[in-house]
Amino acid sequence: MNEVERLGAPVVRTVESRPFSDQRPGTSGLRRKVARFAEPHYLENFVQAIFDALGGVAGCTLVVGGDGRYFSDRALATIVALAVGNGVGRLVVGRGGLLSTPAASCLIRARGADFGVLLTASHNPGGPDGDFGVKVNGPNGGPASPELAERIWRASLAVERYRIADLPALSFDRLGEVRLGATVLEVVDPVADYAALMERLFDFERIRELFARGRFRLRFDALHAVTGPYAVEIFERRLGAPPGTVLHAEPREDFGGAPPDPNPVVAAELVALMNGDDPPDLGAASDGDGDRNLILGPGFYVNPCDSLAVLTHHARLVPGYARGLAGVARSMPTSRAVDRVAARLGIPCYETPVGWKYFGSLLDAGRVTLCGEESFGTGSDHLREKDGLWAVLFWLNLIAVTGKPVRALVREHWQTFGRDYFARHDYEHLDPERAAALYGALRDRLSSLPGTQVGERTLVAADEFRYRDPVAGVESEGEGLRIFTEDGGRVVLRLSGTDTEGATLRLYFDRHETDPTRLELAAPAALADLVAVAEEVAGIAAHTGRTRPDLAI
Ligand code: VG1
Numbered sequence: 001m002n003e004v005e006r007l008g009a010p011v012v013r014t015v016e017s018r019p020f021s022d023q024r025p026g027t028s029g030l031r032r033k034v035a036r037f038a039e040p041h042y043l044e045n046f047v048q049a050i051f052d053a054l055g056g057v058a059g060c061t062l063v064v065g066g067d068g069r070y071f072s073d074r075a076l077a078t079i080v081a082l083a084v085g086n087g088v089g090r091l092v093v094g095r096g097g098l099l100s101t102p103a104a105s106c107l108i109r110a111r112g113a114d115f116g117v118l119l120t121a122s123h124n125p126g127g128p129d130g131d132f133g134v135k136v137n138g139p140n141g142g143p144a145s146p147e148l149a150e151r152i153w154r155a156s157l158a159v160e161r162y163r164i165a166d167l168p169a170l171s172f173d174r175l176g177e178v179r180l181g182a183t184v185l186e187v188v189d190p191v192a193d194y195a196a197l198m199e200r201l202f203d204f205e206r207i208r209e210l211f212a213r214g215r216f217r218l219r220f221d222a223l224h225a226v227t228g229p230y231a232v233e234i235f236e237r238r239l240g241a242p243p244g245t246v247l248h249a250e251p252r253e254d255f256g257g258a259p260p261d262p263n264p265v266v267a268a269e270l271v272a273l274m275n276g277d278d279p280p281d282l283g284a285a286s287d288g289d290g291d292r293n294l295i296l297g298p299g300f301y302v303n304p305c306d307s308l309a310v311l312t313h314h315a316r317l318v319p320g321y322a323r324g325l326a327g328v329a330r331s332m333p334t335s336r337a338v339d340r341v342a343a344r345l346g347i348p349c350y351e352t353p354v355g356w357k358y359f360g361s362l363l364d365a366g367r368v369t370l371c372g373e374e375s376f377g378t379g380s381d382h383l384r385e386k387d388g389l390w391a392v393l394f395w396l397n398l399i400a401v402t403g404k405p406v407r408a409l410v411r412e413h414w415q416t417f418g419r420d421y422f423a424r425h426d427y428e429h430l431d432p433e434r435a436a437a438l439y440g441a442l443r444d445r446l447s448s449l450p451g452t453q454v455g456e457r458t459l460v461a462a463d464e465f466r467y468r469d470p471v472a473g474v475e476s477e478g479e480g481l482r483i484f485t486e487d488g489g490r491v492v493l494r495l496s497g498t499d500t501e502g503a504t505l506r507l508y509f510d511r512h513e514t515d516p517t518r519l520e521l522a523a524p525a526a527l528a529d530l531v532a533v534a535e536e537v538a539g540i541a542a543h544t545g546r547t548r549p550d551l552a553i
């Protein structure tokens with residue numbers, strides 16, 4: 001606190017600037033190459049646009065933190081200087097600048113903060129040649145609503161100056177408060193509140209017993225990203241899993257060189273461990289900012305769509321959800337596995353566009369308790385972000401209570417509800433114009449597709465997904481193309497909103513299978529006919545020159 005005397009009132013400068021035309025937030029905040037963010041005024045302009053879109057931030061409480069990726073130090077210093085320059089009342093920062101996305105959501109809610117700024121590009125690669133990003137969260141702790149995101153974009157097109165304070169070099173390594181003019185800077189433990197919330201939701205006693213018997217082994221791969229310190233505290237310290245349970249626990253600014261993406265292709269080391277001799281009982285991983293989850297059993301991959309359905313089915317076994325669920329929601333491309341569980345439970349199931357921001361109003365209104373996306377995102381009304389460690393704890397809790405291994409829980413699910421085979425193909429670094437042309441050409445053909453035959457399949461319906469938020473009444477259009485086959489198959493095609501270089505085309509395939517002899521096929525084989533449908537109707541090879549996807553999961 002004696003910094004008060006030393007600093008006095010910081011000098012605040014108004015810096016003339018010019019708007020950038022590429023600051024429209026995507027699926028989850030603004031994501032660009034580090035080199036773009038490092039350009040003079042680029043980050044400053046965007047942060048000033050956030051402040052302007054909020055109608056000014058004087059006296060507000062702001063939570064700031066991120067996944068610690070390359071450029072975070074500079075970005076944090078800049079954001080603090082802009083916050084002080086704009087008269088923010090209290091700045092709550094995670095120690096070392098670290099906060100996982102779910103922990104930031106938790107802190108915003110616990111502190112009644114007005115908003116949050118999260119420094120992360122999530123699962124995108126880090127390092128000087130990698131990506132950086134800024135996510136903006138509202139007072140409910142969730143991603144800026146679609147409407148606020150548009151306001152930020154419009155504000156970014158009008159920024160002609162920003163207000164920034166001249167501050168000495170600040171350290172964020174020690175807990176406590178420092179006064180900077182009218183602003184109080186508070187450095188907090190990034191883990192404490194979040195870990196306490198997890199203890200309230202899950203039966204830590206039962207999970208502790210699971211580890212105490214010594215027969216159950218977990219390996220959690222933090223991929224050198226933000227969840228390392230959280231996972232060590234929760235799994236190893238509070239739940240008594242042995243040291244070494246958490247792999248790659250130390251956050252690094254380049255995530256050790258690989259993208260911090262917990263899908264079975266990128267997290268190959270963990271997959272190899274789970275497929276090797278003497279595998280652990282549960283394998284899991286999270287992404288750069290800690291909001292995604294990958295769940296594996298010995299020699300067994302749990303599709304995220306199935307994971308959401310299984311958690312929904314068994315939620316009452318977990319203390320935090322023992323009262324039952326109000327409803328569930330999934331993003332449109334996510335398989336319809338959870339819909340079947342919701343129907344059985346007699347609760348509503350909402351289908352939203354891609355991105356967690358669409359779940360916020362449903363969660364706030366108490367209409368849904370659990371929600372998820374095929375992209376390794378699962379969460380609940382405990383926060384307003386998807387939450388990687390929460391999902392792992394949920395699985396641990398279910399295993400502890402039922403005594404059943406991962407594979408048995410999923411198989412049982414398929415036997416009860418049928419299996420929703422699911423796959424996603426990504427084509428990356430496409431020429432944006434060609435990708436847009438592909439999308440546009442298919443959209444224009446949609447109305448002519450029903451009734452046509454492709455290979456053995458008859459197409460029965462096709463549309464472009466649009467959504468009307470049932471709480472806020474806001475309409476969203478152009479949220480992906482859907483094609484349905486007569487046997488209940490579905491192909492979805494959309495363009496990514498998180499890429500930073502060229503365009504990414506995502507194709508999603510799913511179909512429900514109830515034949516008990518066909519529940520254990522490999523997903524690619526079960527969906528090959530739908531892949532052929534996509535190629536035939538969208539002309540992917542012709543438009544892109546590519547004959548195979550960069551990523552198939
Ligand atoms: C992707 C996923 C989407 C997810 C988003 C943010 O978006 O498909 O489901 O919500 O990433 O995840 P897109 O537009 O590239 O398909 V994260 O972990 O960045 O917050």
Ligand code: CO
Nearest residue numbers: 122287289291
């Ligand atoms: Co993420």
